[in-house]
Amino acid sequence: MTEINQLRDVFDAIADPTRRHLIHLLSEAEELPLHELTPQFQMGRTAVSKHLTILKEAGLVEDRKVGRETRYRLNASPLQEVQDWVGFYNKYWSTNMLRLKQLLEEEEE
Template sequence: MARLYRGVTLEHDVFQAIADPTRRKLLQLLAHQDMSIAAMKECFPLSRTAINKHLHVLSEAGLVSSQKVGRETRYTLCLEPLAELQDWLSFFEQYWGKRLEALKQYVESN
């Protein structure tokens, strides 16, 4: 289902976008610097077309933006949509904390 983000309809949500390990690795690369597809290709055993498809999904989820610089397109990480993921995970932290505390008590009692 499409969703609206900053006036733009996004076809993929953050959870779909990060479900793929290649896309997670692309996000990690872009966290360090803006990159072109050619530069990203050096880090993967994938074709430019495959990387472009992954970037398209990330773009549709609002996780990356692109800008033409001369003859190449440079991609930039957009952190704002990751807040949705952080909010979702933070809900479950309360349960992890309880389970870790129970495990700690169990280990210390034996």
């Protein structure tokens, strides 16, 4: 984990499609309250809130109180860990794509 305050692994947090969709929604807005996020899912407010808690534990979501409402915003910096991990394996994709290109060219000849 890259940040000391993280309680949950970033990879674990993004493994769920609901949480990935929450990240996407938050990436398109500066901040969103729970009541605006909930209608985007076929689940209740409590379930969406639990997913937000997991993202918050991974450092991917920050929240702040505005009156009685909690507003959520994305903190994308922990995703750098994912980018770094995927980037390391990029050389294998590049090599495989080059091999595929060579095979296709040989097949055409």
